[in-house]
Amino acid sequence: MTARILDGTATAQALLDETAERAAKLTEQLGRKPCLVTVLVGEDPASVTYVKMKGNRARKYGLESRRIVLPETSTTAEVVAQVEALAADNTVDGILVQHPVPSQVDEPAVFEAIGAAKDVDGVTMASFAAMGLGRPGFQSCTPGGIIRLLDAYEVPLAGQHAVVVGRSPILGKPVGLLLLERNATVTYCHSKTRDLAEVVKTADIVVAAVGKPELIRGDWIKEGAVVVDGGYNPGNVGDVEYAAAAERASWITPVPGGVGPMTIATLLAQTVDAAAARVG
Incomplete structure (x- = not known):
């Protein structure tokens, strides 16, 4: 068997084109473009690159993109105050706090300052609860993107055994919740899991989310399983x-x-969903 490709580039392009159309309509209704603000604390090179890429992509597809850079030495109170000001700004639709923040900053406290209505990155407790309870809300972007990709290729989820390798709050945990909400049977694996290979061999769907190059070996994969690699390591190598x-x-x-x-x-x-909600 040779696996067919779950083409994220093509699927994302279709979503971006649709998003651009919606953004154009909302611009007419709002009298401004839907606005995404990215908050970057410090000058971590990888984070700077990611923020710039996100901003360029937003502008390309009809959104306004603003970037706020705070000093590396910022305190939790200072970052929270900035995020709270954005949360109260009626010209801002979405807020993204670039992860990671410096060690002296309480990241969860900063996330909670975003508020559920503008949490377009799906990092607040309210968004996490919405994913777990199947309620309206924003999904964590990588897990939400994975579900959209599987849906685009009509991969069945109900009744399937999904093994999620990794339990980070931004990928592993939420993707498992979203799969469970779609009636998959979900097993979480992590660094304390015994006989990881044997667990993965039982999976109809494998989601790798650990950040370790090629941790999941090819001979662990059950014949006919669906493999979603959420890892990205130096040299364009996944998990x-x-x-x-x-x-x-x-x-x-x-x-x-x-x-x-x-x-x-x-x-x-x-x-754009957040902007649409403001229009009502």
Whole structure:
């Protein structure tokens, strides 16, 4: 068996085109473009690159993009005050606080200052609860993008055994909640899991989200399983041994070109959703 590709680049492009159309209509209704503000604390090179890329993509598809850069030495109170000001600004639809923040800043406290209505990155407790309870709200962008990608290729989720390897609050945990909401049976694996290989071998759907190059070996993949690689490591290497896994899987995401493009597309789509909610 040779796996078919879950093409995140093409699927994201379709979502971005749709988002641009919606943004144009909302611009007419609001008298301004839907607005995404990114808050960056410090000058971490990778974070600077990500923020710039997100801003460029937002502008390309009809959104206003603002960037606020705070000093590396900022305190929690200072960052929270800035985010609260944005939350109260009626010209701002979505707020993204770039992760990670410096160690002296209480990141969860900063996230909570965003408020659920502008949490287009899906990082607040309210958004997490909405994902877990199946209520309206914004999804964490990478998990939400994964579900959109699986839906685009009509991959069945109900009744499937999904194994999520990783339990981070921005990927592993929320993607498991979203899969559970779609009636998959979900098993979480992590650094304390015994016999990881044996657990992965039982999966109909494998979601790798650990940030360790090729941790998931190809011969762990059950014949016909769907493999979603949410990892990205130096050298364009994911968390799954791609070539070997592709010989056994029915569907697989490439790295790059799989999950990554869906993350930004989902962020922009949710920003337009937030703007639409303001219109009512």
